[in-house]
Amino acid sequence: MSDPQRIMAVRHGQSEANLAFGESVGVPLVYEREDHEITLTELGRSQAAALGAVLRSLPEGEAPEIVWCSPYLRALDTWSLAHQAWGVGPLPVRVDARLRDREWGDLRHCNRAAMEQRFPEETARLLAEGEYGYRPPGGESFGDVAVRLRRFLGDLRGWAEGRRVLIVAHDSVVLILRHVIEESPDTELAAVHVHAPIMNASVSTWASKDGRLELLAFNEVGHLG
Template sequence: MSDPQRIIAVRHGQSEANLAYRESVGIPLVYEREDHEITLTELGRLQAAALGGFLKSLPEQEAPEVVWCSPYLRALDTWSLAHQVWGAGPLPVRVDARLRDREWGELRHYNLTAIEQRFPEEAARLLAEGEYGYRPPGGESFGDVAVRLRHFLGDLRASAEGRRVLIVAHDSVVLILRHVIEESPDTALAGVHVHAPIMNASVSTWAARDGRLELLAFNEVGHLD
């Protein structure tokens, strides 16, 4: 079993939640929509279209042959819009729950300011444990995300050996996918912050070289200019 020939991992375009959280920095926010229901903003739709333009510009030998997508609406919509602009024929698409965003459990509806006001003990634990070690009540740590992405990557290697793969997912998935592909120990997870934030509709690419996946580009957004 060997690696896919190429992996292109993208984050979805700007979502309504991305915009709401950005506009509420320092202000308590309770965002009541569930994660899987959140759709793209108009800017997010434009970013998805630009992603389609990027895919259209790829040489045939680099263009994706198969697609794996998060089940969340903002990722599915990003793929749909990008595919329309790309103009490629039908591609096999697999929706995989392991590509969902990091789960925040009982804190999923609150921004940091609201957490500090309503759940000060959790805010203190987050501060003490750090963003990459903290597991919210009923949610996931980044280590938990790494575990499911290792299982995903193992299955991807088995089913997409030698093929060119597009993954449409979330910032946490792209960030931790790099950690998993590099086979870094989870004790090093705190260090992944140097590669954040993962931008909306950004592109990260790996290619198979000498029996391993080599990073060619990470978190690239030049196609959005």
């Protein structure tokens, strides 16, 4: 097995939750909708269309041939709108639960201010363990995300050997995918913070070279104007 010829990984466009949490910094917010139900804002929809324009502009030898998508609605909607704007015929699309966003378990509805108010002991543990080591109750650490993405990437080498792949997912997935592709040990996981935040509708690209995936661009948003 060998790597895909090319991987493009994109974060979904702005979601309703992104907007709500962004507008409530410092103010407690409990956002009741479940993660898999959250869809795009109007801005997010226009960002998805801009992704489609990026795909349309690619040379034939660089355009994706097959798509892997998170099962969450905001990612599926991003792909659907990007596909429409791209204007090509149907492509094979696989939905893989390993591409879902990092799970926050019991804290999933809370922004940081609400977490401090409702779960002060968890806030203290987060501060003590650090963002990249902390596992919320019933949720995942970034190390857990790395484990499932290593398994995904291993399977991808068999499923998409020599092909050009588009991955539509989430900020945590794109960020930790870089860590996994670079084969960095999880003891160095906190070092990924220098590449954050992953922007809505950003594009990150790797190409196969000499038996390895080489990073060409990361977290690019120039297409959004």
